[in-house]
Amino acid sequence: MQQPIQIEDEIQFLDAKRVKIERNQSEELTVELPDGSTHAPVEPVRAFPLTHLTQYISLLDADQNEIGMIEDIKQLKKADRKVLEEELRKCYFMPKITKVHSLEGRFGVTHWEVDTSRGAAYFDLRSRFDIVSLEGGRVLIKDVDGNRYEIPNYHRLDANSVALLETQI
Amino acid sequence: MNSMGRGFSRRDVRRMAHSSGKRNSAKRLEEEMTILEQVPPDLQSRLKDVLSQQEEIKVAISTDLQFDGTYGKDWVLVTEKRLIAFNRNGAPTPEVQNIPLEDVESIEIRELHGNNIMKVRTQAGAVEVARYSKRFAPKFAEATPEIESLIDKVKPEALDESKRHRKYVASGKKIRCETCGSPIPRRSDVCPNCVEKGKLIFRLLKYALPFWRVSAPAVLIMMVVRLVDLYPAVLSKQLIDDIFVPATQAITNGQQPEPGAFGQLVLIVLLMVGVNVFTMVASAIRGYMMAWVGQNITLKLRNDAYQHLSVLSLDFYEQRDTGNLMSRITQDVGRLRDFISEGLQNIIGDSMALIYMCIIMFAINWQLALWALIPIPLLIFFTIFFGQKMHKVFHVLWKHYAGISTILASTIPGVRVVKAFTREKYEVGRFRNLTDLIFEGEMNAAKLWTVYHPIMRFIIFFGMIMIWLVGGRQILNDQLTIGGLTLFTNFMMRFFMPVQTLCRMNERFLRAATSAERVFEILDTPPSVADSKDAIDLPDIRGAVEFRDVVFSYDSEKNALNGINFTVKPGEMIGLVGHSGAGKSTLINLITRFYDPQHGEVFIDGHDTRDVKVSTLRKQIGVVLQDPFLFEGTVADNIGYGKPDATRKEIIAAAKAANAHDFIVKFPDGYDTKVGERGSRVSGGERQRISIARAILKNPRILILDEATSSVDTETESRIQEALGRLIQGRTVFAIAHRLSTLKHSNRLIILEEGKVDEIGTHEELIAKGGTYAGLCEKQMELSKIRAL
Numbered sequence: 001m002q003q004p005i006q007i008e009d010e011i012q013f014l015d016a017k018r019v020k021i022e023r024n025q026s027e028e029l030t031v032e033l034p035d036g037s038t039h040a041p042v043e044p045v046r047a048f049p050l051t052h053l054t055q056y057i058s059l060l061d062a063d064q065n066e067i068g069m070i071e072d073i074k075q076l077k078k079a080d081r082k083v084l085e086e087e088l089r090k091c092y093f094m095p096k097i098t099k100v101h102s103l104e105g106r107f108g109v110t111h112w113e114v115d116t117s118r119g120a121a122y123f124d125l126r127s128r129f130d131i132v133s134l135e136g137g138r139v140l141i142k143d144v145d146g147n148r149y150e151i152p153n154y155h156r157l158d159a160n161s162v163a164l165l166e167t168q169i
Numbered sequence: 170m171n172s173m174g175r176g177f178s179r180r181d182v183r184r185m186a187h188s189s190g191k192r193n194s195a196k197r198l199e200e201e202m203t204i205l206e207q208v209p210p211d212l213q214s215r216l217k218d219v220l221s222q223q224e225e226i227k228v229a230i231s232t233d234l235q236f237d238g239t240y241g242k243d244w245v246l247v248t249e250k251r252l253i254a255f256n257r258n259g260a261p262t263p264e265v266q267n268i269p270l271e272d273v274e275s276i277e278i279r280e281l282h283g284n285n286i287m288k289v290r291t292q293a294g295a296v297e298v299a300r301y302s303k304r305f306a307p308k309f310a311e312a313t314p315e316i317e318s319l320i321d322k323v324k325p326e327a328l329d330e331s332k333r334h335r336k337y338v339a340s341g342k343k344i345r346c347e348t349c350g351s352p353i354p355r356r357s358d359v360c361p362n363c364v365e366k367g368k369l370i371f372r373l374l375k376y377a378l379p380f381w382r383v384s385a386p387a388v389l390i391m392m393v394v395r396l397v398d399l400y401p402a403v404l405s406k407q408l409i410d411d412i413f414v415p416a417t418q419a420i421t422n423g424q425q426p427e428p429g430a431f432g433q434l435v436l437i438v439l440l441m442v443g444v445n446v447f448t449m450v451a452s453a454i455r456g457y458m459m460a461w462v463g464q465n466i467t468l469k470l471r472n473d474a475y476q477h478l479s480v481l482s483l484d485f486y487e488q489r490d491t492g493n494l495m496s497r498i499t500q501d502v503g504r505l506r507d508f509i510s511e512g513l514q515n516i517i518g519d520s521m522a523l524i525y526m527c528i529i530m531f532a533i534n535w536q537l538a539l540w541a542l543i544p545i546p547l548l549i550f551f552t553i554f555f556g557q558k559m560h561k562v563f564h565v566l567w568k569h570y571a572g573i574s575t576i577l578a579s580t581i582p583g584v585r586v587v588k589a590f591t592r593e594k595y596e597v598g599r600f601r602n603l604t605d606l607i608f609e610g611e612m613n614a615a616k617l618w619t620v621y622h623p624i625m626r627f628i629i630f631f632g633m634i635m636i637w638l639v640g641g642r643q644i645l646n647d648q649l650t651i652g653g654l655t656l657f658t659n660f661m662m663r664f665f666m667p668v669q670t671l672c673r674m675n676e677r678f679l680r681a682a683t684s685a686e687r688v689f690e691i692l693d694t695p696p697s698v699a700d701s702k703d704a705i706d707l708p709d710i711r712g713a714v715e716f717r718d719v720v721f722s723y724d725s726e727k728n729a730l731n732g733i734n735f736t737v738k739p740g741e742m743i744g745l746v747g748h749s750g751a752g753k754s755t756l757i758n759l760i761t762r763f764y765d766p767q768h769g770e771v772f773i774d775g776h777d778t779r780d781v782k783v784s785t786l787r788k789q790i791g792v793v794l795q796d797p798f799l800f801e802g803t804v805a806d807n808i809g810y811g812k813p814d815a816t817r818k819e820i821i822a823a824a825k826a827a828n829a830h831d832f833i834v835k836f837p838d839g840y841d842t843k844v845g846e847r848g849s850r851v852s853g854g855e856r857q858r859i860s861i862a863r864a865i866l867k868n869p870r871i872l873i874l875d876e877a878t879s880s881v882d883t884e885t886e887s888r889i890q891e892a893l894g895r896l897i898q899g900r901t902v903f904a905i906a907h908r909l910s911t912l913k914h915s916n917r918l919i920i921l922e923e924g925k926v927d928e929i930g931t932h933e934e935l936i937a938k939g940g941t942y943a944g945l946c947e948k949q950m951e952l953s954k955i956r957a958l
Binding site: 024025026027028049089090091092093094095108109116118119120121123124125126127128143144145146147148167 | 234238239240241281282283284286288290293294295296297300302303304306345351352353354561564
């Protein structure tokens with residue numbers, strides 16, 4: 001009798017030690033796979049962009065086909081890891097809000113002035129639905145233009161910021 | 170290092186925000202949103218070294234991000250000769266990239282998460298020149314074709330056509346206001362900043378104008394009622410001052426009260442009763458009058474809106490979702506009625522009441538009147554304060570209730586999945602968590618309610634105390650009568666309601682104005698496909714169709730049809746083949762004139778479709794769609810939809826021709842069966858045949874079959890095919906199908922690709938040609954082999 005498939009067999013992570021990730025002179029990612037094939041430009045995509053930032057990284061080639069998956073960035077060689085992390089930082093821009101200076105709302109639209117891990121910023125939201133609160137005080141915000149911001153745990157912000165935030169979440 | 174050097178400091182941002190205020194953040198955006206921004210002086214001086222003389226900056230765009238991933242302003246400048254990028258990379262002075270336009274092979278925009286990167290590709294490789302957040306994406310999208318056209322001037326035809334960027338056009342959904350640039354709240358498409366409240370309300374009142382004979386007296390009655398309403402308080406003042414006080418004084422002095430006193434007492438009490446009866450009757454009459462006016466306005470507005478909606482072209486519907494349009498005709502119109510018949514009247518009435526009270530109080534004793542007004546600011550403050558708190562609490566509650574609905578709406582229909590995966594406990598847990606939150610929220614609301622009223626009462630009590638104290642002292646100093654004091658305390662109790670109404674006045678006006686705008690938008694939109702003034706009736710046609718160099722685009726971004734030419738003889742059946750998005754449905758939309766082409770002409774029997782009346786054209790065209798729409802009503806009603814005067818006999822004949830008769834008579838109610846909304850009680854194949862019967866009965870010269878057999882099983886399909894075979898005889902037919910076998914009756918096939926006619930000819934010709942169609946046929950043959958296995 002045939003055995004049911006083992007789902008673990010369905011996914012083949014790349015052997016991280018035998019992958020080579022570099023940046024070419026066009027500032028694109030080139031990836032050499034263990035089978036010797038090279039691909040460029042390669043776009044790294046997080047499978048869990050909100051929960052597992054350094055794990056399960058899918059590598060897509062120019063036609064958006066997956067050439068392989070990396071289970072954990074930590075498995076990569078140091079130099080490769082640095083290049084991949086750098087590219088991921090470029091591809092995913094989601095500043096962390098560290099302080100809310102002011103938050104003014106009119107008719108559902110709110111204007112925010114904040115400090116973030118990437119500097120001071122301001123943005124507008126069109127409704128409260130653009131704010132998602134997750135477990136552990138984590139808050140994700142998407143502004144009018146499609147930019148995203150994160151608060152890892154809003155309870156840890158200063159009292160003034162918390163008070164302002166709590167009017168919205 | 171320059172102040173501009175590090176982009177926005179926090180102070181900058183705050184200064185800009187504060188100096189401008191919210192309303193003007195739009196202005197700030199405007200300055201940054203042009204593609205020829207003001208270049209700061211420090212960069213200009215550096216430019217001198219780079220640019221040759223007479224070189225002119227054509228494009229100057231700033232970013233809001235730097236390459237190190239922090240917020241900051243970098244620049245991309247383009248002249249007619251070169252592209253210059255200033256990037257700071259955390260260094261004090263920006264690094265300059267100088268790329269001659271003649272080296273540029275292409276401009277690329279990388280769309281990433283939360284930011285974009287602009288790259289310039291040259292022979293030597295690609296370089297990143299700008300990184301910016303999504304806020305600036307429209308600006309860069311607008312600048313890119315501009316830069317490309319500058320490159321064209323340096324070396325014509327060099328850029329790869331396929332990599333070229335199209336002119337930027339904002340998507341149909343309004344996110345930011347077109348006039349002021351500030352964001353538009355979700356669930357509304359009206360910018361609250363730009364709503365011209367006054368104008369809209371005035372326009373709304375025009376709808377009330379025809380009923381002025383009723384509404385004007387109603388307003389008058391109300392103003393009188395509000396005044397008369399205060400009379401009992403004045404009467405009780407008289408009662409005390411003119412009767413009770415002299416009487417008690419007389420009694421304490423051992424004398425009899427005046428003999429007429431009792432008569433006066435009865436008179437005043439009767440007056441009080443009379444006043445009350447009067448206000449009651451007058452209010453009832455006024456209420457009825459205003460209800461009449463309100464309902465008349467609703468009637469007119471609702472019918473006008475729906476009538477105009479039916480005139481509007483398809484593009485209007487496509488840009489808006491059904492729920493939105495529905496709520497305009499149901500809710501918004503209702504809200505406007507409430508505003509005219511109640512809201513506005515209450516505002517007028519309550520302001521009048523306040524004014525009357527003030528006049529009376531000041532007339533009696535102006536010093537005490539001033540004291541009496543002290544609690545009003547407090548009332549206003551707490552009403553607004555609690556209003557905001559309440560809003561917050563209720564929003565949270567509302568979100569939780571919505572969560573409960575979501576759980577119920579997914580687990581009740583999905584109960585088989587829940588049980589099959591034994592997740593009952595998990596679902597119950599989720600539900601319980603939410604009900605716990607609701608409990609908490611409701612208790613928070615209760616807390617507010619229970620605090621709110623006592624506080625309001627306390628403020629009023631505080632006002633009373635003040636009146637007792639100040640007024641009492643005046644009584645002792647003989648500056649006030651006891652009746653005067655009771656009148657003041659009485660009025661104090663009456664302040665509360667009008668103050669509350671007036672606090673919410675602005676909100677009410679705005680809500681009404683928004684609703685008015687939404688309704689008036691329907692009324693103000695002209696139909697994009699309208700009969701021209703000298704449109705003629707289309708005579709009975711034979712069914713010849715010609716497309717002459719037709720270009721059509723839904724959004725001016727991409728052409729859906731790009732120069733279509735073909736001629737179809739009467740009675741010919743044409744199969745339309747192509748990938749989704751190739752333009753098949755668009756082509757059909759132009760035949761039925763749901764849209765007009767931007768360029769070129771569509772002829773039917775030699776008549777330009779734009780020169781004939783739309784209704785006479787559509788009367789001669791029949792449509793069978795993939796997912797046919799049946800309306801609420803009986804099967805017979807639906808078959809006769811296109812021919813309201815059809816006899817029963819004709820309906821049965823049409824059903825027979827459509828292979829629908831047999832299953833219809835098996836329904837317990839036969840042709841009288843109600844199909845329910847969207848035909849839910851009738852299966853897909855049955856609906857399809859009913860819709861074919863509908864088309865047969867209409868007997869059109871031109872017939873359109875849009876994927877008419879794609880959603881049914883094989884056996885039903887053969888029956889539908891048979892019915893279609895009968896339907897298409899002697900008519901010009903355009904058939905869209907993905908399964909090529911369904912096009913076997915076609916005389917000719919048109920293969921569309923990216924809005925162009927790729928191939929045209931008979932099945933045999935196209936197979937012999939060995940092009941796109943032959944390829945498609947081969948693929949489908951393989952697929953059907955797999956199915957056969």
